[in-house]
Amino acid sequence: MNPNELVIESVRESLKKGLEELGYDGALDIQPAPEGAGDVALPCFRIAKTMKKNPVEIAKVLADGFVANDIVESVSSQGPYLNFNLSRKAFSDAVLSAIDDASIFRGNKRKEKVLLEHTSANPTGPLHVGRARNPIIGDTTARIMRAAGYDVETEYYVDDVGKQAVMVAWGVERFGEAEERADYLYVKHYQRVNELMESDEEAKESISDWIRRYENGDAEIREKVRKTVNEMMSGILMSLKRLGIELDNLAYESDIVFSGKVDEVIEGLKSKGVLQKDESGALYIDLADYGVSGKDTRFFITRSDGTSLYSTRDVAYHIDKGNRSDRMLDVLGEDHRLQSKAVSIMLNMLGAREPDVMFYAFVGLPEGRMSTRKGRVVYLDDLMDEAVERALEEVRKRRDDLSEDEMREIAEAVGVSAIRYNIIRVQPEKRMVFKWEDALNFEGESAPFIQYSYARASSIIRKAGDFERVFSAEEDGEWRLLRKMAEYPAVIEEAAEKKKPHILAAYLRDLASMFNDFYRDYPVLSSEKRDARLTLTDSFRKVMRAGMDALGIRVLERM
């Protein structure tokens, strides 16, 4: 039993008499009590509502029947609230043993396999900051769900079908191959090819020919496109790796198309009798029948020549993903909301499972939305370089005792983590405006703030040598820190269930802050309670490390 469950059960136990008297056996929403009012609180509004009684009276009845136990020492009713004091000794023991045997970190064992798709940016150029939210949200969510006990597999859906990919491949043939980081060279090819399409009839004809051949399954063209796409992908994956993000699978859209699965989807939809045909023979469904409205609610699933469209292929892809997992989770930009809805409608028609979707708003620049075409863009690699360089300056200022290599390593970890934290701390639906000074801020609510508290704790432990593991959180500051640590499993659980990674970001910030207070108020090494405080400090490190891993923030022993 994790510490939170222990508290809830102990409170329930202590109120047994009153609860029986009221005839209530529903959930008890225990929450932290406000400063000075006790340790945990039970607001009685919910019980009052179900029991149709006055919450103040409920609190009174429950308080009257209170019986203390190992964990819960005393209660006081304040109007509609019950405030409990916990036994610091007993609760400390419970928390520390849960940390020592790692049960606090295990999460609930789940059987479900989750297939989480994220990033899936078109391989036409390097990742830019406008898209960076996707991999960071996706990877962090995957980490959190794993920490909560899910079996998670991550996947990048590579859009290698259609004009764009062929245009890049054509550009490579015409303008040359890349030695390394193909994404940076080929994005220029892509831009040049776009221009040629406007100005050069011959080029346009040649490209159209490639596209036709590609769609007809011409082996030579397909191979060229696949090779180009893979070179682009290796650049993109390199950027992601630097952020600490590695995908388990790449799924190619072309594989779905050429496997015939898309045709099955089209046939399936036809047989449901939901498709309509426009003047030229293209098939569509009318989303108006499914509660969608707009200028034009026709949603096309094939062209007039019978070939498939992106969303149709996405349906086939989701059916495939559904066969490989128990749950699907997609991370998509808010521009995909309607698309995604249409895909779900179609999956539903075909009797297939629908994905859960996390949508995020774009990261824009003060002057507007990022656009590769307009050259209004900040590349993720440039942001990482800048962040790491800034971090290096900061390390140099503070540490003259470290080697150049050590300083660079710290700077890398700080810079990259700062970017992740800066993005993940905000709710995904909220629009973000990219500002260098915010993205590179290493103070206050930031990754270095969290990393720093951990490094301070590590520094103490390093100096301590051996110590005996004994503990009881007697002082207020020790107790506050311990109770914050005890919240860890509940935070992971909530962040995973609600798919809200920013909950964990806020928690780690609070936990770090709590440790900073402890660090200020309670000397560890020189204390007569040295062993007890070392035990607390080391336990904090364990919780922090687990949390940082789950958030994708690099752990530093010194900085």
Place this chain on the structure above:
RNA sequence: GGGCGCGUGGCCUAGCCUGGAUAUGGCGCCAGCCUUCUAAGCUGGAUGACCGGGGUUCGAAUCCCCGCGCGUCCGCCA
């Protein structure tokens, strides 16, 4: 025109699902704290916010309705 998302101090942000104890945290500003474990930290101060209007309720940032603003989508592109 319609759908969807968002709107909280000068700026950023939590809380909204599940209504309830003085609305979270940060940035910025001012004044302090390194002869004790790392000052990327900490303390104090000033300013001062739930987009507007109705409604439901004993009670609304939270639920409902009507507006307003911003974003996004409504392609036989991906």
